[in-house]
Every structure is written in C-alpha cells, then in structure tokens.
Amino acid sequence: MPAMENQLYDVIIVGRGPVGLFLACELLLQDVSVLVVERRLAMGLGDLPETRACIVHARTQEILAARGLLPTFNKVSSKTNWWHYGILETRLQFGALDDETLENHVMFTPQSQTEEILLRRALELGVVVQLGAKVKSLDQSADEVTLRGSLIKDTNGDSIEEDFTVRGKYVVGCDGWRSSVRELAKFNWEQRDATHVMWSAEATPGVDMGPFNITKNDAGILIMCKMDVPSGRSRIACWTPSRNDLDATEPFTLEEFNQALTEITGRDNRLGNPKGLARFTNMSGYVTEYRKGRVFLGGDAAHRHLPAGGQGMNLGIQEVNNLAWKLGAVIRGEAPDTLLDTYGSERLSIAQGVVTNTTAQSLLFFAHTRPETAIRESLNKILEVPEANRKLALEISGLSHAYPAPLEMIRPEGWDALPKELSGKRAPDVKVRTTDGDEKYLHDFLKGGKWVQFVFSDRHSTGNVGVPAFVGRTEVVSVAEILGNWGGMYKGPHSQILIRPDGHFGFGKL
Ligand SMILES: Cc1cc2nc3c(=O)[nH]c(=O)nc-3n(C[C@H](O)[C@H](O)[C@H](O)COP(=O)(O)OP(=O)(O)OC[C@H]3O[C@@H](n4cnc5c(N)ncnc54)[C@H](O)[C@@H]3O)c2cc1C
Structure with a gap:
C-alpha cells in the first residue's frame, strides 16, 4: 500500500x-x-x-512577486500593456495603471x-x-x-x-x-448552458500573423497570440457562425481550422504543427x-x-x-x-x-443583431474615456478586488479595524526605506507567507513597537519612509499597519 x-x-x-x-x-x-x-x-x-x-494578470503577477516567483516567470514570459475586452476595437489600457502597480501589463506565460x-x-x-x-x-x-x-x-x-x-x-x-x-x-x-462554441488550437502559421491578431468581422472572430515556446506554436482561438456546433466534444481537423481562419482573415495562413485542437464554450x-x-x-x-x-x-x-x-x-x-x-x-x-x-463579453464576442452591435459601438466609445477604461482594467487585472469586512475573529488585542477606504484593500507594493537604511518592496517582506507589520518611525506609537501581532508569523518592519508615488494609502493616522499574508490591508494601531 x-x-x-x-x-x-x-x-x-x-x-x-x-x-x-x-x-x-x-x-x-x-x-x-x-x-x-x-x-x-x-x-x-x-x-x-x-x-x-x-494570460497572467497584474494581481497574479503581484502575488507571484510576493512569493519570490515572479523573476522566474519573467524569464519565460512576454508582455503587452494592452489587451481586449469582448474583442472591442477600443483596447483595455493596462499600461495606464502605472500609478497603481509595478506590473502594469499583461504577461503571457x-x-x-x-x-x-x-x-x-x-x-x-x-x-x-x-x-x-x-x-x-x-x-x-x-x-x-x-x-x-x-x-x-x-x-x-x-x-x-x-x-x-x-x-x-x-x-x-x-x-x-x-x-x-x-x-x-x-x-x-x-x-447557464452554452450557446456558442469556439475552436482553439496551437499551431505554427506559415505566414506572419504578427504578435497578436484580435479580429471581429462578419466572417467570425479570431484571437491569436504568438507564444514564446520552443515549438514556435501560436495560441489561436476562433469562431464562425457556420461552425457553432454545440457538441463541444466533436473533433475537427487542422484543415477545417485553417479554412475557418482563412474566412476570417481573408488569406490562407498555412497553419502547421498543430496541438490541442479542441472546442470550448461559453457555458458558465x-x-x-x-x-x-x-x-x-x-x-x-x-x-x-x-x-x-x-x-x-x-x-x-x-x-x-x-x-x-x-x-x-x-x-x-x-x-x-x-x-x-x-x-x-x-x-x-x-x-x-x-x-x-x-x-x-460573450455577448460582445458573438454580437451580430443590430441591438447587439449597437452595444458594442456604445462601449467602444465609453472605453475611450480614460476613467472608464481604467475601472475595467483594474477589475480584469484583479487589482481592484477587496475584502472590506474586517476579520474581527482574528483582530489582535489593541489593534483596530482600518477605515473603509483601506479595510481589506490590496496593499500597494510600495518601496520602503527601513530605519536600517535598506530599501525594499512590500513583496520582499511577504515572501514567507507571513503577516507584515509596518511600524512607522515618524509617527507616535502607543506601544508594542516591534512586538509581532501574530507571534512567529509576522515580519516586523521598522519603516523610516515610504518611497515612490503610490504610498498615499499608508499615510493615514496609524502608527502601525498590519498587512495580511495575501497582501491585503488587515488592521491598524493608532
Ligand atoms: C482556450 C482556453 C484559454 C484559456 N486562457 C486562459 C488564460 O489566458 N488565463 C487564465 O487565467 N485562464 C485561462 N483559461 C482558463 C484556465 O485554463 C483554467 O481556469 C485553469 O486551467 C484552471 O486551473 P485549475 O487548476 O483550477 O483546473 P485544471 O487545470 O482543470 O486542473 C484540474 C486537475 O484536477 C485533476 N482531476 C480532475 N478530477 C480528478 C479526480 N477525480 N481525482 C484526481 N484528480 C482529478 C485533473 O486531471 C487536472 O490535472 C483558458 C481556458 C481555455 C479553455
């Protein structure tokens, strides 16, 4: 046994x-x-x-950084500072999130x-x-x-x-x-059962399809990205109305896939070296x-x-x-x-x-009736507004996810729930100068999966400075200065702040 x-x-x-x-x-x-x-x-x-x-989004990249894994991922990944939402022509601008995160891009791994x-x-x-x-x-x-x-x-x-x-x-x-x-x-x-079935494969185009090809037209839709893999294959997904067979287990051949792509792109892309030809659906x-x-x-x-x-x-x-x-x-x-x-x-x-x-996005992908295409047109315009684009980019990247209700059952004695502007929000990956003169990022202190206790040396502390709130499970950091642009969230009245092991704000001490 x-x-x-x-x-x-x-x-x-x-x-x-x-x-x-x-x-x-x-x-x-x-x-x-x-x-x-x-x-x-x-x-x-x-x-x-x-x-x-x-696709590895910014919040996941931050989490990988917080466990010391991001540098290894970076070696085998490529990056772009935009991606699509529902194949709208107005792209989501992740590059504009540079005031929010070090990882203001989409990573392809x-x-x-x-x-x-x-x-x-x-x-x-x-x-x-x-x-x-x-x-x-x-x-x-x-x-x-x-x-x-x-x-x-x-x-x-x-x-x-x-x-x-x-x-x-x-x-x-x-x-x-x-x-x-x-x-x-x-x-x-x-x-909710599937209404649409897409085709997906990894294959090597015989013509240059560029690093990305994200297309929606009357013939169908195509999402292709060139991947940095030894086989040289690109990741390709497509949909055409005439191939919307709801039996997602039905196989298809490379020739059929190539034909679907020819209809969408208007040329023969001469796909070869295929792997993983499969259907997937919008079942949710x-x-x-x-x-x-x-x-x-x-x-x-x-x-x-x-x-x-x-x-x-x-x-x-x-x-x-x-x-x-x-x-x-x-x-x-x-x-x-x-x-x-x-x-x-x-x-x-x-x-x-x-x-x-x-x-x-499923509605936007497969939109073909006049009301559906009208929604696409409106959203294309709305996403030209930087604030709207930013809000959606923050959501899709996972950066805006927050856990507002304080975890009262584990609040250490003498510590307070944080005000609602902070409580449970993702703690920005700030660079700090410690009182020892070291300069490090928050992610450096999170590597062991412990709580991080920032003790701000410039603010009056009511005691317990340096005493971990969760004994043996806290990295205590004596902070001389928060550096860089996005330290605003740390500048509240609290003399100490506890950051949860998952990098969200936990508790504060006045
Ligand atoms: C075409 C396509 C593109 C995608 N692109 C992206 C993308 O770019 N970014 C993204 O974030 N997501 C993407 N996804 C979604 C992503 O692939 C999944 O969300 C992800 O693989 C889920 O990982 P998982 O570990 O939860 O499950 P899985 O990867 O499905 O792993 C489950 C594991 O459990 C094992 N298992 C199952 N049953 C049992 C059992 N009874 N006993 C023991 N073992 C069992 C399986 O063998 C398998 O190894 C894509 C999906 C598709 C279809």
Missing part, C-alpha cells in the same frame, strides 16, 4: 492543475503537511496544450511553464504528489475527511489498478470544472458557497466561464492565495474555525463578478 495511506495530512489537494499546485506552495509556507492527489499519470502536460491559460515552475517550487518545499490517483468517494466526520478512489500504477508498461484511501484534516478540490469533489461533497452549482457556472464543513473548492472547480480576457486561472490563483494562510492559521490552532468561512464571504462575489463580466 502507498505510504500516503498511513498518514493524516493537514490538507489534501485534489488536482495538480495550476491552482492546486499554487495552493500546495502556499500551504507549505504555512508549515502544514500537504498531499496532492492527481488522476493523471504524468507530471507534465502530456498531450494537453502548452499555452492554454497563458505558457501554462506548461506556469505548471512547471509551480511544481518545481512545490517539490522544493516538500509536497507529496500522488499521480494516477482518481478520487471517487468522499466522507467527512467532525475531525477529518476520507477520500477513496482508484490508483493506477504503471509498472514496466503494464497498468495495475488498485483502491486507495487517504485522510486529511481538510480537503480542497482543485480538480477542474467537472470537479468530483464538488459533486461528492454536494456543493450547489448554478449553471459557479458554486454558491466555497465550503462544506472541512471541504473547500478552488479554481475551475468553483467557477467556469468563457475564457474571455484570460481570467479563470488568475481567479483561481488569487482565491487560493486567500484560503491558504487561513487554513494554516486554523490548523496551527492560532485562529478559530470561523476564519475559514471568510474564504467564501470574501471570494464568492469576486468569482460571480468574473462570471458576469465574461457573460457580458
């Missing part, structure tokens, strides 16, 4: 997609034991497309690279990954969750299937949109709660939508960034169980917001 069967893990993650892997990295920083069970046999992507979730970097990091931190393990049943008691399923072992080319049982204090289903965990734990799932769905007792969901298991604007994986990474430190605190006995309820209360409306904006 596998060694994993004898242990009670703190957390079992089902699924080693990008969200499960990032959650594993996060939890390991919280000093808890983690087992990942994955039904696939191979560590790598195998036949799956290399590039799928290639092939999903294969994202998974490889996260997997390498999780293994360095000591994760246990059980491949070939498909979860089929789930039972929870007051203290633990038991998962059972079938384990496929590949021994010298022969597959043997046997049963497995694993136990965890908590389980997080990161097992994709057809989530078994969601079904087994009986989460409620609200679904989300859970109405993120927790059932000791079971949580993250990533596509909790929400699914048209991949418009590249938000699904970003949403998943951002939400498990919220969950991991809370699980760590509860498992270590430093916080009450009610803290775990705030995962759902903080994240659900954000996931619903993404489903809403992708539903709106």
